[in-house]
Amino acid sequence: MSNMARAKVVAIPIPTGQIDPERILESTMTSTPEKPQAPVTEGQAAPAPVAAEPEVVPTLSFRTVARSLFKHITRDRIISFLLGCISISALFLVWYLGTKYRFEFYIRFKNVPTPAEVFNQLTQVGLSNKYLVNIAISVKRILTGFFIAIAIAVPLGLLIGKYERVRDLFMPCVEILRPIPAIAWVPMSIMLWPNNEAAIVFITFIGAFFPILLNTIHGVHSLDGVLVRAGRCLGANEAQLFWNVILPGSLPHIFTGLAVGMGVAWVSLIAAEMISGQFGVGYFTWEAYSLVDYPAIMLGMITIGVLGLACSGVIRMVGVLLMPWLAYAPGGRR
Amino acid sequence: MSVAEAHAEAARGFIDVRNIGVTFGRDENEVVAVKEVSINVQPGEFVSLIGPSGCGKSTLLSIVAGFVKPTKGAALLDGKKITKPGSDRGVVFQQYSLFPWLSVRKNVEFGLKMAGVDQNKRLTTARSLLDLAGLLSFENHYPDQLSGGMKQRIGIVRALATSPQVLLMDEPFGALDTQTRVVMQEILTNIWQQFRISVLFITHDIEESIFLSDRIYVMTARPGRIKAEIKVPLPRPRTPEMTDTPEFMNLVQELKGLIREESLAAMAPEIKDRGLSGFGMKVGPKGVGELY
Numbered sequence: 001m002s003n004m005a006r007a008k009v010v011a012i013p014i015p016t017g018q019i020d021p022e023r024i025l026e027s028t029m030t031s032t033p034e035k036p037q038a039p040v041t042e043g044q045a046a047p048a049p050v051a052a053e054p055e056v057v058p059t060l061s062f063r064t065v066a067r068s069l070f071k072h073i074t075r076d077r078i079i080s081f082l083l084g085c086i087s088i089s090a091l092f093l094v095w096y097l098g099t100k101y102r103f104e105f106y107i108r109f110k111n112v113p114t115p116a117e118v119f120n121q122l123t124q125v126g127l128s129n130k131y132l133v134n135i136a137i138s139v140k141r142i143l144t145g146f147f148i149a150i151a152i153a154v155p156l157g158l159l160i161g162k163y164e165r166v167r168d169l170f171m172p173c174v175e176i177l178r179p180i181p182a183i184a185w186v187p188m189s190i191m192l193w194p195n196n197e198a199a200i201v202f203i204t205f206i207g208a209f210f211p212i213l214l215n216t217i218h219g220v221h222s223l224d225g226v227l228v229r230a231g232r233c234l235g236a237n238e239a240q241l242f243w244n245v246i247l248p249g250s251l252p253h254i255f256t257g258l259a260v261g262m263g264v265a266w267v268s269l270i271a272a273e274m275i276s277g278q279f280g281v282g283y284f285t286w287e288a289y290s291l292v293d294y295p296a297i298m299l300g301m302i303t304i305g306v307l308g309l310a311c312s313g314v315i316r317m318v319g320v321l322l323m324p325w326l327a328y329a330p331g332g333r334r
Numbered sequence: 335m336s337v338a339e340a341h342a343e344a345a346r347g348f349i350d351v352r353n354i355g356v357t358f359g360r361d362e363n364e365v366v367a368v369k370e371v372s373i374n375v376q377p378g379e380f381v382s383l384i385g386p387s388g389c390g391k392s393t394l395l396s397i398v399a400g401f402v403k404p405t406k407g408a409a410l411l412d413g414k415k416i417t418k419p420g421s422d423r424g425v426v427f428q429q430y431s432l433f434p435w436l437s438v439r440k441n442v443e444f445g446l447k448m449a450g451v452d453q454n455k456r457l458t459t460a461r462s463l464l465d466l467a468g469l470l471s472f473e474n475h476y477p478d479q480l481s482g483g484m485k486q487r488i489g490i491v492r493a494l495a496t497s498p499q500v501l502l503m504d505e506p507f508g509a510l511d512t513q514t515r516v517v518m519q520e521i522l523t524n525i526w527q528q529f530r531i532s533v534l535f536i537t538h539d540i541e542e543s544i545f546l547s548d549r550i551y552v553m554t555a556r557p558g559r560i561k562a563e564i565k566v567p568l569p570r571p572r573t574p575e576m577t578d579t580p581e582f583m584n585l586v587q588e589l590k591g592l593i594r595e596e597s598l599a600a601m602a603p604e605i606k607d608r609g610l611s612g613f614g615m616k617v618g619p620k621g622v623g624e625l626y
Contacts, residue, residue, distance in 0.1 A: 229401060230431040234445035235421030235496060244444070248435040325435050328478035 113295040118302070121295035131284065135303065138269060138280040141197075142311065145204025146265050153212035153261075154254060158246055160213075161220025174213065182207040182268030186275050200272045200280075207268030208261035215257025219250030252326060255319040259312055266308045281307065347499035347532035348412050349375040349398060355406035356393050366557035367393050370407075373551050373560065375500065380526060380533045382543035384589070385553030385561075386597040391536050394558070395504050398534060399425050411500065421445050424493030424531075428505040430485045432477035438488055439464065439473040445496035463491040466525065483514040487521065494525070500532040507542070516574070519545055523572055540589045544582060545572055552592045555600035562592055 098109040113121075125131055159166045182203050189199040223246060231245040273282025285300030320326075356368040368390040375381045383391045396402040397409050400419040409416045411423065419425075432441045442460040451459075464470045467487040469480075477485055486506055493501060507515045519542060526533055526546075537543050543550050544566055552562040566585065568576055576582055 224429070224431075226427050226429050226431045227433060229399075229419070230425070230427065230433075231444075231448075232401075232419040233399060233421065233423065233425040234492070235448040236444075237448075240448050244448070245433065248433070251435070323435065325476040325478065328476050329434060330478065 111294060113298055117295045118298045121299045125296060125299070134279055134281055134284045135307070138273065138282070139307065141201050141204055141273075141280065142262075142265055142269055145201045145269070146208045146262060148201075149205050149208035149212055149261060149265070150258070153209050153257075154216050157213045157216025157254075157257075158220055158242060158250065161217040161250070162242070162246060167217075174210070178210050178214075182264070183271040183275075186272055189272075190276055196276055196278065200269065200277060203272040204265045204269045208265040211260040211264055212254070212257040215253045215260065216250060219253025219257075220246055222253065223249040251323055255315065255323070258315050258319075262311050262315055263308065266304065266311070270304055346412050347375075347377045349373075349500055349532060349534060350410040350413075351394070351398065351407070352410070353407035354394065354397060354404045354409060356390065356397070356402065357405045368404075369557040369559050371553075371558065371560055372407075375532045375534050377499075377532055378530045380535065380546055380548050382535045382537055382547040382550045383553065384537055384540065384543045384550055384593065385558065386555050386593065386600040387538065388600060389553045389555055389596065390558030391553055392504055395502050395534060395536050398500075399423055399502050421449065421496040422498050422500075424496065424498035424501045426486070426489050426493050426501065426503040426506040428508045430477070430482065430489065430509075432485055432488055432492070434477050437474050437476060438469065438480070441477065441488060442492045442495050444492065449496060459495060463495055464488070466528070467491045467521070481514075482510050483518055486510065486518060490522065490525065494529060494531070498531070500534065501526075503533065503535045505536050505538070507539075508537075515539075515542070520574065522546065527571065538593075540586055540593065541577060544568070544585050544589070545577060550589070552589065553596070555596045561596065564589065 092115060095112075096115050097103070099112050099114040101109075103109040156170065160170055161167075185203050185206050186199075189202050190196070193199040193202055227245055227249055228241065231241050236244060269280070270282035270285075273280035274286040277283035281300055281303050285297055285304070288294075288296030288300055351371060351373045354368055354371045355366070358365045358367055371390075371394060373381070373383070373394075383394065385391050393402060397404050398411075398416060400416050400423070403417075416423075432438075433444065436444065439457075439460045442463055443456040446456045446459060461470060461473065464473055467490070469484060469487060472480060472484065477488070480488070489506065490501075490503075507518050510518060523546060533546075535543070535546060547566050550564045550566060551560050552564065553559065554561045564585070568579075568581060
């Protein structure tokens with residue numbers, strides 16, 4: 001009988017015949033418990049005629065810039081920043097103490113260079129041409145392999161995810177090739193490609209390819225079917241559906257794939273450079289080992305870490321820029 | 335404006351469902367979801383389809399929308415056989431189906447964009463529709479920033495943006511709380527009166543179907559058939575006060591009786607399995623509960 005009781009509660013006069021947006025607004029604003037989840041200023045909700053917003057001309061002054069910068073410095077962010085500093089410092093502290101006291105209990109810090117030695121290495125070798133060229137070459141290889149992987153894995157993943165027949169055709173190959181680690185491709189790759197450079201890029205590509213492909217497929221599968229149906233009902237043809245519904249709907253998963261793929265690409269690249277390279281950060285590190293140049297080994301390792309961090313940072317930033325809606329998604333970033 | 339006038343003016347939007355049968359599965363797994371159903375919606379008419387859960391009412395709507403092909407029979411829109419989804423039929427889903435990556439306005443513009451309408455025209459249309467839904471000030475918000483009632487209002491105007499001839503609504507207010515629901519029903523009747531569009535509305539809420547419709551089809555439990563067709567003689571425009579009139583109450587009682595029989599029939603196997611035959615029901619050999 002609750003339905004009957006409900007029927008009696010109704011007491012909102014709605015104008016009849018001609019619709020009156022103001023009245024509807026009033027009634028919905030005042031009589032329903034609807035509240036937007038994100039802050040929405042009530043003032044905005046006043047019945048506004050079409051296109052009546054005043055044009056706000058943004059004026060740039062030092063004050064406004066400073067204010068907008070300060071607005072982003074919240075207590076929460078300061079705490080995260082401080083914790084991040086603590087975590088990095090702890091790492092350096094262990095390193096410093098271990099090398100200072102020549103810690104030796106099963107693991108041996110005897111030959112490990114001190115932070116100061118590595119810093120010296122950085123100032124001497126580090127800013128030399130050779131070191132920077134090595135970095136540039138590694139980054140170039142990573143980007144080439146990674147972008148080729150994106151260009152192939154994302155469209156293929158969308159098609160495999162969408163069409164069962166494409167899936168049947170490609171998945172057996174994918175399932176066989178996927179467990180082979182990129183490092184195991186090194187000998188084959190050297191045989192296969194005309195030069196070393198192409199071989200290394202290929203190995204980087206292999207490393208990035210599978211995480212991107214599988215996450216893209218997963219993205220299509222986890223896309224709510226009602227959105228695809230809604231797209232069709234609104235008149236989208238197959239191509240429009242891909243571009244306007246399936247791609248943006250899978251984008252969060254694609255970016256997960258990009259982040260994972262970038263990590264694996266670095267692992268693969270460094271391994272390839274160590275085995276067959278003539279340049280690159282991996283080669284730099286391996287060469288240092290053969291020359292018994294311990295500080296350079298550490299420098300190479302740290303360089304790889306920083307470059308990897310920078311790459312995943314860039315991916316995350318691009319993700320935030322491309323998917324602003326995720327900030328409001330349930331269980332999203334915030 | 336009377337319903338008759340609306341009919342006269344909206345010459346198109348005639349849904350004709352003829353002897354539809356839908357069967358899922360094969361051989362011993364075969365399930366007859368809908369059996370020989372014929373319904374129609376006259377141009378500009380508001381028709382509800384009501385029945386116990388699992389009776390195939392959503393399947394029927396999916397056929398008209400073009401998602402499901404019937405095993406038997408055909409569904410026609412203005413004499414043309416429906417074979418696939420299209421923007422001549424606006425659909426409002428039970429689940430929120432706004433694209434979370436598009437702003438509210440871009441969501442409303444979606445159908446027009448697909449049709450290749452230029453940006454200025456899209457903007458004007460979307461804004462006037464959002465104004466109609468009372469949500470113009472939220473045009474740049476993302477759907478996840480809005481409440482359920484707001485999302486469904488946008489879902490309705492988004493479906494209307496391409497000027498379809500019919501609007502198909504699959505329990506659009508099912509996920510909303512009671513108060514929001516009541517307001518949504520009024521907003522919908524107002525929008526309907528402005529657009530004079532044919533509506534096929536699916537619900538399991540009896541009051542809702544009476545308040546909104548010109549005509550109500552009651553479906554039986556699976557396999558779904560049409561059990562009754564009831565005209566709602568209440569005058570237009572409908573007001574919330576009408577829900578207190580004896581006329582309205584009588585309709586509610588009549589429909590409740592019809593639905594109750596079917597709900598019991600739908601649940602009968604389970605009731606029999608659990609030995610709950612003491613609820614004033616006779617349990618027959620097939621487990622079909624009979625009333626008192």
